[in-house]
Amino acid sequence: MKEKPEEKTEMKSDVQQGTLALMILKTLEVLGPVHGYGIARRIEQISGELLAVNQGTLYPVLLRLEQEGAISSKWGASENNRRARFYQLTRAGRKLLQAETREWKQTEAILSRFFELKPEDLR
Amino acid sequence: MKFLKSCFNRLRNSAIRRREERLNEEIAGHIELQTEENLRAGIPPAEARRQALLKFGAVESMKEEYRAVHHFVFLDALLQDIRFAFRMLRKSPGFTAVAILTLALGIGANTAIFSVTDAVLLKPLPYKNPARLVWPTLQFPKTDLHGSFVPHPIYFAWRDQNHVFSGIAATHFVQEFTLTGTGAFPERIAGMRVSANFFSVLGIELARGRSFNSQEDRPGGPQVAVLSYGIWQSRYAGNPEILGRTIMLDDKEYSIVGVLPASFKFSTLGMQPQVYLPLAAPAVNASSPIWFLGVIARLKPGVTLAQAEADLSLIDSHALPLLPKFFGDYTQKVDLSIVSLHDHLTGSVRTPLSVLMAAVGFILLIACANIANLQLSRGTVRAREFGLRSALGATRFRLARQLLTETMLLSVLGGLVGVIVGFWGLSLLRSFMPSGLLNVLSVHIDAVALAFAIAASVMAGVISALAPMLSLSGANLNDAIQAGRIQIPGSRKNAFLRNLLAVSEVAAALILLVAAGLLLKSFVRLTSVSPGFDPHNVLTARISLPYNRYSTDAQQAAFSVQLLGRISVLPGVLAASLSTSLPNMLSSEMRMGIEGRPVPAYNDPTATVPLDSVSDAYFRTLKIPILSGRGFDDGDGPNTEKVAIVNREFVQRFFPRGENPIGRHILMAVGTSDQTPVSIVGVCAAIRRAGPGEKPLPQVFQPLAQSPSTEISILLRTASNPTALLSALRLQVLAIDKELPLFDVSTMDDLLAGETRGQRFETSAVGLFAALALLLAGVGIYGVISYLVSQRTHEIGVRMALGAQRGDVLRIVVRDGLFIAGTGIIIGIGGALVLTRLLRSLLFQITPTDPSTYSVVAIILVTLSLAACWIPARRAMRVDPLIALRYE
Structure with missing residues (x-):
């Protein structure tokens, strides 16, 4: 029981670099201002537990995005009336998200075309 | 240093602390929320918190990553190094002091020398687009014409026929003028004759007025002048209505047409002209004198030095043979060189x-x-x-x-x-x-x-x-x-x-x-090379008599006699004398021959000998030994036989076979209508006029009474500190003529020290x-x-x-x-x-x-x-x- 979570982590796919940032941006676009825990839960729900992220890894990414100006943060009150840091998409972040999304879709389209290739297509 | 460090540390620490606190609070809140959710799912409290922590992952490694994002890791280590280095240095103050002092001397010496090198060799000259400015010049190696210069007919040919310059200007040498008539005391100032386009070739805009026009830049043209900013300020107090007024130079009137900007600087041979006059070089014909010019030209865009050299050489091949006979047979062997103006000006200091x-x-x-x-x-x-x-x-x-x-x-x-x-x-x-x-x-x-x-x-x-x-x-x-x-x-x-x-x-x-x-x-x-005379305790000064008031020999001689009479009796003066030039300067030269020998060829350089007029006490004042014969005395007047004293080098050149020169006659201005015989009465030891590194030259002296001059150098041998006599000397000169400035006042020791x-x-x-x-x-x-x-x-x-x-x-x-x-x-x-x-x-x-x-x-x-x-x-x-x- 004790070692189970770690095993689980190994079996599930590693989060590709940059993907986590994109997920955070998309989450913030949908939900509006939300705290770190909220973002973590949302990503877990959407990915359907297929993707296991140590929730802590979120925070360095949040800091980087904030330094890049894609998101901003301020203190607010959480559901249990504690102080929590709320993150919000900035105008630059919105643009970044759009650009990233477009790129991601392009990559996806190209890759899916490759996967659909059959031997006879190359003749 | 300590204060700065602590400030910096405090600033950095507070920034880091705030960020760490924020992170800790976020982590705590996050785990709290997850724990509550786990509790709601029915997990017992202890297990709920453990699962929340597990789900969050390793806190410390995350924190490391978080700090790395914040770029503080590198800086942190650096600061730690610096702090540690400081501590190490403080621990061994002796080592630190020696090391810092050593480096300070090394870096300081380098910075000082570099700033000179930078200014002299690396920085551009203060003219417009100075990289295109060049200094073309000629050398006549087979003649006794030393140095580099351009005879003015050649300059005219270059100016009129070249295809490589967008402008070509000429300068005459720097002359000294006596400036009078502005109410203040008379003053010696440096002036230079320049062609009309001189300022435009350098790319200088005048602060006021205009430069010369072509009417003024010709012989007999209007007498006009351009003032430097310095003389405008010092002599005219920056008077804005200066244009059109006149300036008196050597008792001649020049109309002021322009004033240069304060930033303009030009220097040649260590002299900085304070007033500029039009060149007005004489027209080229057989009888005209030849002026030796310095030439500054601006290359057309895209023209290289080699192309310019080729173009000028071609012009030279036609123009050089047209030079008067003075240049005689030597025109075939002439060296043309074109260097950048910058190289020309800085060449002498490059090696040092x-x-x-x-x-x-x-x-x-x-x-x-x-x-x-x-x-x-x-x-x-x-x-x-x-x-x-x-x-x-x-x-x-x-x-x-x-x-x-x-x-x-x-x-x-x-x-x-x-x-x-x-x-x-x-x-x-x-x-x-x-x-x-x-x-x-x-x-x-x-x-x-x-x-x-x-x-x-x-x-x-x-x-x-x-x-x-x-x-x-x-x-x-x-x-x-x-x-x-x-x-x-x-x-x-x-x-x-x-x-x-x-x-x-x-x-x-x-x-x-x-x-x-x-x-x-x-x-x-x-x-330690002896100059050939005793320079200690000698005061020197110069006077230049204005020609319009001292035009005759009698007037000039009378002035000399009066001046000598006054300064010889000044208290503290052991001996006083006058001369046409100071013993550390080159004197004017005269073509001469020996009576009874063939007239030397016109272009024979050895026939040209330095000549000075000196008063009787000259040899005694400078302690130059008379080797044979006699010195000058009261008996050598304007109406007695013309006499001369020659030096040993003269005897060696003109009497190489040991003949006795005393009683022989020198023919001054030999071969011309002015030819005059002069009897040699004495032989003196040589003095080194060209500087300690040069050989003494042959020299002839004449008595000032027989050959007076407007150019007068005063030499006073004193019992003690010579500069103490300066004001007395000045008073005596002004007592004779209140318009006469005394200039180049110095001690002989200082003059010689200046040479080295x-x-x-x-x-x-x-x-x-x-x-x-x-x-x-x-x-x-x-x-x-x-x-x-x-x-x-x-x-x-x-x-x-x-x-x-x-x-x-x-x-x-x-x-x-x-x-x-x-x-x-x-x-x-x-x-x-x-x-x-x-x-x-x-x-x-x-x-x-x-x-x-x-x-x-x-x-x-x-x-x-x-x-x-x-x-x-x-x-x-x-x-x-x-x-x-x-x-x-």
Whole structure:
């Protein structure tokens, strides 16, 4: 029981670099201002537990995005009336998200075309 | 420094603390929320919190990552290094002070010399697009016409026929004028005749008015002048209505048409013209005199120097044969050269500056070697510390960075002090420097020089860190930590590095010392050349009589007699005399022959001899011996037989077969309608008029009473300090003519010292640097030897226990010191033989390989190394075998 979570982590796919940032941006676009825990839960729900992220890894990414100006943060009150840091998409972040999304879709389209290739297509 | 550091730390700490606090709070909140959710899912409290923590992951590694994002890791380590370096430096204040001072001297000397080099050799001239300005000139090597110049008919030909210049301007030499009639006292000012387009070729806009037009730039044209900003301010108080007013120069009126901007600077032969007149060169015909001009031209875009040279050569081939017969047969062999105006103006200081630049470069290298050496010694002492650090997980890279940080900190501190040294050094340099160039180029420590100082500091830091870092890479740090205090492994490579550094210090110091020795010896020889007269306690001054009031010989002679009568009786004057030129200046020349011999060919240079008119007491005043015959006396008047005194060189040239010259006749202006016979009555010793480095020239003297002049030099031999008589002299001149300015007032000693000013500057600067190098090399040897002694205390103890005497110990230590010195001296001599060739053009009567200089320098260095060994050797001899061995 004790070692189970770690095993689980190994079996599930590693989060590709940059993907986590994109997920955070998309989450913030949908939900509006939300705290770190909220973002973590949302990503877990959407990915359907297929993707296991140590929730802590979120925070360095949040800091980087904030330094890049894609998101901003301020203190607010959480559901249990504690102080929590709320993150919000900035105008630059919105643009970044759009650009990233477009790129991601392009990559996806190209890759899916490759996967659909059959031997006879190359003749 | 401490205050700054603490401020910075506080700032950084608070920033980090705030961020860490924020993160901690976020983490706590996050886990809280997850725990509550787990509780709601029915998990027991303890398990709920554990699962929440598990889900969050490793907090510390996340925090590391978080900090890395914040870029504080690198900065943190750097700050830690700097803090640690500060602590290390503070722990050994002696080392720190020596190191910082060493580097400060090195960097300061470099900054000062660099700022001069930058201004003189690297910065553009203060004219528009100065890179296109060139100085074309001709040399007539087969004639006795020395130097480079352009005869004005050639300038006309170039101006009218060239295809390569967008403008070509000409300057005449700088003349002196007496400025009168503006209410204030009369004054001598420098003026220069320039072609009408001179200012436009340089790209200078006048501050007021206009430049000359072509009407004014022709013989007989309107008399006009352009004023420099300086004379406009000093003489006319910056009067805005200056244009159209007149200026009186040598009792001639010139109408002022323009004023130059304050920023305009032009200097030739060390003189800065204060007023400009139109060139108005004479038309070219057979009877006109030839003017020797300086030419400044602006290359058309895209034209190279080679193309310009080809174009001018072509013009020369037609124009040179048209020169008057004066240039005779020599027109075939004429050297044309075109250099950039910048090269022309700075050519004479290029070699001395490169020598100084090289000298200070050596100083900095020696300083770096010293720091490296000191670091190495300490590095070995600190081997345990480094061993411990590496055992605790520091990588080699981290240790190397620590060393680099320490030397960097040292060199930056050294650089800061060095800039102060540089400011001080530059003001010292400026007071020594030949003044000519400083008129045009402004020399000061500016942003470029500061950038250079910073670059030099950083480089010094890296260079001094190299050796210690190298030794680190080879050392076995594990051994270091295991070793006891006594057996610190002074690895073989370390010893080699240290010796190498000390050897190169000695070698560099030797090169500098040889250079300084050669310059010093040459300077001593130069200044010990007797000028041929006694220059001590002689006051000199000059007067120029305005021609319109003193046009006849009688008027000029009367003035001389009156002046002599007044100044001879001044209290404190032992002898007073007048002459047409000062004995350190070249006199005017006259073509002459000997009666009864064929008239010399027109272009025979040996027939042209310097000629001066002097008053009776001239030889007595300057203590020039009369070798045979008699001096001048009251009997030599305007109506008696014309007489002359010649010098020994004259006799050697004109009477080479030992004939007696007394009683023979010289024909002045031989072959012309003015030919006059003059009887030789005496022979005097020669004086060196062309400077101490030159041979004395033949010379003829005539009595002032028989050949008066408007150009008068006053010579007063005084009983004591000659300058005390200055105001009395001035009063006597003004009492005769209140419009006459007295100029070039000086003592004869100062005039002669001025001739060797450049050499004095080079010698003292290089000498100073060599002394510095000697000191630094001494410190270097001392450091190495005393380190070696401390390392060998144990060995020496054993040897003494086995019966070695103090003398043996001394021999061991001195042998090490002499090995370093000897190797350094041999390498240094090799380097000096190559490098001192640079000096050849600066040396007088001495070759760059002068053996006695080399021997003396070698002896100095050996003595220095023995002295540097002395203190450590004494320590070694006092080693008590019992104590030394007890550490075992």
